[in-house]
Amino acid sequence: MSMDRRKFLKVAGLSTLIGLGGSGAFELLKPGKVDAEMEHEGHHGAHHGAAHEKGEEAGPKIRLAMLIDMKAITKEKAEKIIHTCHHLHNVPNWGDPKNEIKWIWEEEYEHVFTDSYNEYDEVLEKLPFLLMCNHCDEPPCARVCPVEATFRRPDGIVAQDYHRCIGCRFCMAACPYGSRSFNWLDPRVELKKEMAQGRKLNKRFPTRMRGVVEKCNFCVERLAEGKKPGCVEACPDVMHFGNLADENSNVRKILRERVSLRRKLELGTKPSVFYLV
Amino acid sequence: MIEKALKGSSIYWGWVIFLLCIIGAGFIAYLYQLKVGLGITGMSRDISWGVYIAQFTYFVGVAAGAVMLVIPKYLHHYTKYAKVVVFGEFLAIAAVVMCLLFIVVDIGQPMRMMNVVLHPTPHSMLFYDMIVLNGYLILNIICGYNTLLADKKGLPCPGWVKPFIYLSIPWAISIHTVTAFLYAGLPGRHFWLTAIMAPRFLASAFAAGPSLLVMILLFVRKVTKFDPGEEALQNIARTICYAMIVNFFFMGMEFFTAFYSNIPGHKATLEYLFWGIGEYGNLVPFMRACIVIGFAGIFILLVPPIRRRPLWLAIGCACIFLATWIDKGVGLVIGGFIPNPLEMITEYHPTFPEITIATAIWAVGGLILTILYKVAISVREEEQRV
Amino acid sequence: MYDSGKVIVGLLIFAGIFLFPFIYQHGSPAEKPKPSLDTPAIKALPVKKCVEDTKFMITTHMQFLNEWRDQALRDGNRWYVNKAGKKVWISLQNTCLKCHSNKKDFCDKCHNYAAVQPYCWDCHYDPNGSKL
Numbered sequence: 001m002s003m004d005r006r007k008f009l010k011v012a013g014l015s016t017l018i019g020l021g022g023s024g025a026f027e028l029l030k031p032g033k034v035d036a037e038m039e040h041e042g043h044h045g046a047h048h049g050a051a052h053e054k055g056e057e058a059g060p061k062i063r064l065a066m067l068i069d070m071k072a073i074t075k076e077k078a079e080k081i082i083h084t085c086h087h088l089h090n091v092p093n094w095g096d097p098k099n100e101i102k103w104i105w106e107e108e109y110e111h112v113f114t115d116s117y118n119e120y121d122e123v124l125e126k127l128p129f130l131l132m133c134n135h136c137d138e139p140p141c142a143r144v145c146p147v148e149a150t151f152r153r154p155d156g157i158v159a160q161d162y163h164r165c166i167g168c169r170f171c172m173a174a175c176p177y178g179s180r181s182f183n184w185l186d187p188r189v190e191l192k193k194e195m196a197q198g199r200k201l202n203k204r205f206p207t208r209m210r211g212v213v214e215k216c217n218f219c220v221e222r223l224a225e226g227k228k229p230g231c232v233e234a235c236p237d238v239m240h241f242g243n244l245a246d247e248n249s250n251v252r253k254i255l256r257e258r259v260s261l262r263r264k265l266e267l268g269t270k271p272s273v274f275y276l277v
Numbered sequence: 278m279i280e281k282a283l284k285g286s287s288i289y290w291g292w293v294i295f296l297l298c299i300i301g302a303g304f305i306a307y308l309y310q311l312k313v314g315l316g317i318t319g320m321s322r323d324i325s326w327g328v329y330i331a332q333f334t335y336f337v338g339v340a341a342g343a344v345m346l347v348i349p350k351y352l353h354h355y356t357k358y359a360k361v362v363v364f365g366e367f368l369a370i371a372a373v374v375m376c377l378l379f380i381v382v383d384i385g386q387p388m389r390m391m392n393v394v395l396h397p398t399p400h401s402m403l404f405y406d407m408i409v410l411n412g413y414l415i416l417n418i419i420c421g422y423n424t425l426l427a428d429k430k431g432l433p434c435p436g437w438v439k440p441f442i443y444l445s446i447p448w449a450i451s452i453h454t455v456t457a458f459l460y461a462g463l464p465g466r467h468f469w470l471t472a473i474m475a476p477r478f479l480a481s482a483f484a485a486g487p488s489l490l491v492m493i494l495l496f497v498r499k500v501t502k503f504d505p506g507e508e509a510l511q512n513i514a515r516t517i518c519y520a521m522i523v524n525f526f527f528m529g530m531e532f533f534t535a536f537y538s539n540i541p542g543h544k545a546t547l548e549y550l551f552w553g554i555g556e557y558g559n560l561v562p563f564m565r566a567c568i569v570i571g572f573a574g575i576f577i578l579l580v581p582p583i584r585r586r587p588l589w590l591a592i593g594c595a596c597i598f599l600a601t602w603i604d605k606g607v608g609l610v611i612g613g614f615i616p617n618p619l620e621m622i623t624e625y626h627p628t629f630p631e632i633t634i635a636t637a638i639w640a641v642g643g644l645i646l647t648i649l650y651k652v653a654i655s656v657r658e659e660e661q662r663v
Numbered sequence: 664m665y666d667s668g669k670v671i672v673g674l675l676i677f678a679g680i681f682l683f684p685f686i687y688q689h690g691s692p693a694e695k696p697k698p699s700l701d702t703p704a705i706k707a708l709p710v711k712k713c714v715e716d717t718k719f720m721i722t723t724h725m726q727f728l729n730e731w732r733d734q735a736l737r738d739g740n741r742w743y744v745n746k747a748g749k750k751v752w753i754s755l756q757n758t759c760l761k762c763h764s765n766k767k768d769f770c771d772k773c774h775n776y777a778a779v780q781p782y783c784w785d786c787h788y789d790p791n792g793s794k795l
Binding site: 036037055097098099100101110111112114115125129140142144145146148149156164165167168169170172173176177178181182183185186209210211212213224264265268269 | 313314315316318320322323324325380383384385386387389390393394395396398400401402403404407459462463464465466542576613616617618619620621623
C-alpha cells in the first residue's frame with residue numbers, strides 16, 4: 001500500500017512513543033515494584049523468602065524530646081556538646097558562614113526567641129542557648145519535601161534520607177528555625193584537610209555527599225543501639241532526653257517542676273526541644 | 278514546519294550562533310558546577326535559593342502570561358488576536374523550558390531528579406509544580422503547533438484541539454498559583470506568608486509575559502513582512518498596563534499591612550529591600566529602581582497618545598518587563614531569606630559561574646523562541662501573500 | 664544510488680567507529696572477576712556464611728542493599744531475619760563491611776569489571792582505607 005512520508009513518520013513516531021511509554025508504564029505498574037514501594041512505606045510482607053521482623057511495635061505512643069537545662073549549662077559545656085555531636089557525625093568545619101554545616105550550635109537569646117524577645121531581660125541574655133533541629137511534631141520541612149527524603153518517624157524524630165534527597169532545599173526554606181544545612185561542596189574535601197591536621201573520624205557513621213541537606217537526627221543511629229544521644233552522654237546534667245508521651249518519663253517529671261520555653265510556638269510546628277529556664 | 282527555521286538571513290544565523298555561544302559558555306560553567314557543587318554559586322546556608330530559583334519564579338509568570346491572549350480570542354472570539362495567539366503560546370513554551378532548566382541546574386543531586394516522579398508526594402507543592410509545568414508545556418506545544426499548522430493549510434482549527442485550548446486557560450492560572458504556593462505556605466518566612474502571594478504573582482505574570490511579547494512583536498513588525506495588527510498590540514498594551522497597576526496595588530497592600538501593623542517580623546524584609554537595615558542594603562538601588570521604572574511604564578502605557586507611538590510602546594513594555602523582573606526575579610526570593618529565621622542578615626552575592634549558567638538558560642529560551650517564531654512568522658507571511 | 668560516493672564513505676566510517684572496540688580488544692579476553700574472601704574477619708568466622716547464600720548475594724545484593732537501606736533508615740527496623748531464621752543487624756558499614764573489609768579485592772573487582780560506580784562510597788567508608 002502506498003503511504004506518503006509524513007504519514008509514515010507520524011505512525012512511526014506514535015508507535016515508538018506508545019512502545020516506550022507502554023513498557024515504561026508496565027515497569028512502573030507491575031506488581032513487584034509497586035508492592036515493594038508500598039512495603040517500604042511501612043507495610044510488611046515477604047521478600048525473597050525471608051521474613052522481616054516487625055518494625056515499630058504498636059505499643060505506647062512515643063514522642064522523643066530533648067530538654068536543655070539553661071541553669072546548668074555553661075559556655076564550656078556548650079562547646080563540649082557541640083564538639084561531641086559534630087565529631088560523632090563527621091560534620092565538617094568549613095569555618096565560613098556560606099558553606100558551614102552545623103547540627104547544633106550556640107546562639108544568643110535575642111536570636112533564639114525572636115517572637116518573644118524581651119530586651120529588658122538580663123538573665124536570659126547571658127545564657128549560651130543551644131540550637132538544633134526541633135524535631136517538630138508537625139514539621140513544615142516534611143510537609144514540603146517533594147520526595148519524602150525528610151519525614152517524621154512514628155517516634156517523633158524527623159529523619160533525613162540522604163539517599164533520596166535531591167537537594168532542592170525546599171526544606172531549608174520551610175524550616176522556621178534555620179536548623180538545616182546544605183552540602184554546597186563535597187564535605188570530604190574539608191574533612192580530609194582536617195584529618196591532615198589531626199581530626200579523627202567516627203568510622204561507624206558515614207559522611208554525607210555533596211548536594212544533600214543534613215541536620216541533627218537525635219542520634220537515631222545511637223538510639224538504635226540502645227545508647228543515648230551524643231550530646232546527652234557528653235553533658236547529662238544539661239541535656240535530658242526522653243519520651244514526652246509517657247507521663248512517667250524523666251522528661252515529663254522535669255517539666256512538671258521547671259519552667260520551659262520552646263521556640264516560635266505560634267507557628268504550630270509543635271517543637272520537641274525545650275529550654276528549661 | 279520546522280524546516281522554516283532553517284532558512285534565514287545572515288543576521289538570523291548570526292543571532293542563532295551568538296545564542297549558541299552563550300549556551301556553550303553556560304554549559305561549560307554547568308559542567309564546573311557538576312564537578313565542584315553548588316558551592317560555586319553565591320548561595321549560602323541562609324540564602325538557600327538564589328538566582329536560579331528566582332529566574333524560575335519569574336519565567337513561570339512569563340509563561341502564564343500567554344493566557345491573556347487565549348482568553349479574549351477563544352472565549353470571547355476577539356478576532357484581532359487571531360494572528361498573535363500562537364506567538365503567546367510559543368513564548369509560553371520557551372518560558373516553561375527555561376523554568377525546567379532553572380530547576381535542573383539548581384538541585385543538588387540532579388541525577389536523582391526522577392525521584393520526584395518515582396516517589397510521588399501529594400502533600401508537597403513541588404510535586405504539583407512538576408505536574409502543572411510539564412502539562413502546560415505539552416498543552417502549548419499541542420495547541421500552538423496544531424493551530425499554526427491549520428493556518429498554514431488555510432483550514433479552520435481542528436475540533437479536537439479546542440478542548441486542549443480551553444484547558445490551557447485554567448492551567449495557566451494554575452501554574453503560577455502552584456508556584457506561589459511554594460512560597461505562601463511556609464510558616465517561617467514572614468515576607469512570603471501572605472494570602473496575596475498568588476494574586477500578586479498572577480498580576481505580575483499578566484504584565485510581564487505580554488510585555489515581552491509586545492516588544493518582540495514590534496521588532497518582528499519592523500524586520501519581517503508580518504504585521505500583528507496595531508489594534509491587537511494596543512489592546513495587549515492596555516492589558517499589561519492594568520495588570521501592572523494591580524500588581525503595584527497589591528505591593529502597596531503589602532506595605533500597608535507591614536507598616537501599619539508595625540509588626541517587626543512583617544516590616545523587616547520590606548525595610549531591608551527598600552531602605553536597607555544597618556550596613557546591609559545591596560538590593561536597595563534595585564528595588565527603588567523597580568518602583569520608578571514600573572510607574573514610568575504604567576504611565577507610558579496608560580496615556581494613549583504616548584502608547585500609540587511604537588518606540589514609546591516598546592519603551593513602556595521594556596519598563597514593565599524590567600520592573601516585574603526586579604520585583605520577582607531579584608526582590609522576592611532573596612527577600613524571603615532576609616532576615617533569616619534567627620533575625621540575622623546574610624547578604625547574597627551571585628558569582629560569575631552562576632550568572633553565566635543563568636544567562637545561558639536565558640539564551641536557550643531565546644533560541645527556542647527564535648526558532649518557533651521564525652516558523653510562525655514564515656507561516657503568517659505566506660498567509661499575507663495569499 | 665544518489666551520492667553513492669558520499670554514502671559509501673559514510674558507511675565505511677560508521678562501520679569503522681562501530682567495530683573499533685571489538686577490533687581493539689581482539690585476542691585479549693577480559694578475565695572473569697574473582698572477588699577475594701580473604702579477610703581477617705572472615706578467617707575468624709567458625710562458619711563461613713554471609714547474611715544469605717552466595718548465589719543470592721551475587722545476583723541480588725544491589726536490590727537487597729536498597730531494601731536494607733529503606734528498611735533501616737525509613738522504617739526504623741534495624742533487625743533483619745535471614746532465610747535461615749538468624750537475626751542480622753542491618754548496616755552496610757558495621758555488618759557487611761566488617762567481614763568484607765577488603766573493598767579493593769572484593770567489591771571493586773566486580774564493579775570495575777562491569778564498569779559500575781555505585782555511589783555508596785560517597786558516604787560510606789572503605790574499611791581498609793586510612794584516608795577517605
